Amino acid sequence: MSDALNLVLPHLRTPQGYDGVRSLEAMAAEAGIRPENVIRLNGNENSYGPSPKVAEALATFDQYNRYPDPEQKALREALSEYTGAPAEGIVAGNGSDELIDLVIRLFVGPGDRIIEPTPTFGMYRFSARLVNAEVVTVPRYPNFELNVEGIRLALDKRTKIIFLASPNNPTGNMAAESEVRRLLELPAVVVVDEAYYEYCGRTAMPLLAEYPNLIVLRTFSKWAGLAGLRVGLGAMSPDVAGLMMTIKPPYNMNRAAEVAMLASLQDTDLLMERIKPVVEERERMFSLLKAIPGVTPIPSQANFMMVRLPEGRGEEIFYRLARGGVFVRCYADEEMKDCIRVSVGLPWETDGFVKALEEALEAQP
Numbered sequence: 001m002s003d004a005l006n007l008v009l010p011h012l013r014t015p016q017g018y019d020g021v022r023s024l025e026a027m028a029a030e031a032g033i034r035p036e037n038v039i040r041l042n043g044n045e046n047s048y049g050p051s052p053k054v055a056e057a058l059a060t061f062d063q064y065n066r067y068p069d070p071e072q073k074a075l076r077e078a079l080s081e082y083t084g085a086p087a088e089g090i091v092a093g094n095g096s097d098e099l100i101d102l103v104i105r106l107f108v109g110p111g112d113r114i115i116e117p118t119p120t121f122g123m124y125r126f127s128a129r130l131v132n133a134e135v136v137t138v139p140r141y142p143n144f145e146l147n148v149e150g151i152r153l154a155l156d157k158r159t160k161i162i163f164l165a166s167p168n169n170p171t172g173n174m175a176a177e178s179e180v181r182r183l184l185e186l187p188a189v190v191v192v193d194e195a196y197y198e199y200c201g202r203t204a205m206p207l208l209a210e211y212p213n214l215i216v217l218r219t220f221s222k223w224a225g226l227a228g229l230r231v232g233l234g235a236m237s238p239d240v241a242g243l244m245m246t247i248k249p250p251y252n253m254n255r256a257a258e259v260a261m262l263a264s265l266q267d268t269d270l271l272m273e274r275i276k277p278v279v280e281e282r283e284r285m286f287s288l289l290k291a292i293p294g295v296t297p298i299p300s301q302a303n304f305m306m307v308r309l310p311e312g313r314g315e316e317i318f319y320r321l322a323r324g325g326v327f328v329r330c331y332a333d334e335e336m337k338d339c340i341r342v343s344v345g346l347p348w349e350t351d352g353f354v355k356a357l358e359e360a361l362e363a364q365p
């Protein structure tokens with residue numbers, strides 16, 4: 001009998017998972033408080049929750065015993081209406097995380113490369129690692145703008161994909177259309193990840209008609225409050241989508257996710273109305289943080305913002321906040337040292353976070 005561990009692919013033998021958002025119960029236990037008192041601002045979720053139509057549709061749906069449509073006909077049509085992209089060019093996925101994985105599986109093999117302008121979302125390198133690809137990082141400028149020339153110089157024959165989150169997670173800034181166009185002129189697939197599109201209203205979607213190497217990703221996790229049901233989509237050239245449809249697991253969208261997605265698309269007016277208080281709350285939080293000495297919030301176009309803390313105190317303040325039941329995100333990378341990322345939630349969550357931050361800053365390091 002062989003030891004199964006010896007059969008694991010060599011590049012996957014060191015455990016290196018994605019540091020995902022833990023459960024509310026785990027956070028409450030860590031802080032020693034009740035779950036309802038946890039201030040959970042580490043996942044860029046939507047504190048307003050889904051449309052009320054989602055619960056209603058899930059409760060009355062009567063086909064849970066049937067597999068979902070592997071061709072996603074109804075979904076792709078509804079998503080086409082929402083995004084303006086042709087239905088044949090759309091693939092729905094189990095969160096946009098699945099689309100990132102599918103894009104990589106379609107284009108990237110062992111030894112191939114992806115480029116990511118850092119700091120950025122961690123799932124690009126996570127999925128690249130699974131296929132034993134190389135991740136080439138091109139640091140953003142100190143103001144977090146893209147180094148397009150650096151990306152061009154980093155590109156070689158093995159480079160298959162350039163990943164560009166816009167607005168970028170965790171920095172919150174957007175790429176200019178001229179920059180996206182310059183990247184699209186390069187000989188690689190360009191994935192523009194628009195997870196936070198609904199908070200900024202600017203999209204690369206119209207460029208699909210001009211550039212067959214463009215893939216735009218969106219998610220229902222943020223604007224539609226469906227993070228727990230996993231609903232994402234990719235829009236791309238119909239040829240690429242046709243092939244992606246053949247490599248996805250046939251029933252990748254579960255029926256509850258389908259039902260919730262369609263119900264959300266029946267209630268876009270209400271969901272978009274709820275974007276406004278988040279944007280207002282983001283600006284209120286920005287002003288509150290700006291007034292704190294030693295703290296620098298970074299302007300954001302999304303439902304979160306990055307915050308620079310006094311030098312050398314980032315990690316300590318992060319743990320202090322967590323012990324008090326306030327959960328934000330911190331980063332191990334050198335370029336994000338002393339920075340945290342905080343999601344925009346409800347006003348009481350902002351107030352609780354700002355108060356806890358002020359107290360943590362006053363405490364002795």
Ligand SMILES: Cc1ncc(COP(=O)(O)O)c(C=O)c1O
Pocket residue numbers: 043044094095096097098121165168169193195218219220221227230231232
């Ligand atoms: C830039 C970016 N892309 C994709 C995702 C993943 O979204 P989903 O919940 O649809 O998998 C996130 C989630 O935080 C994100 O920040």
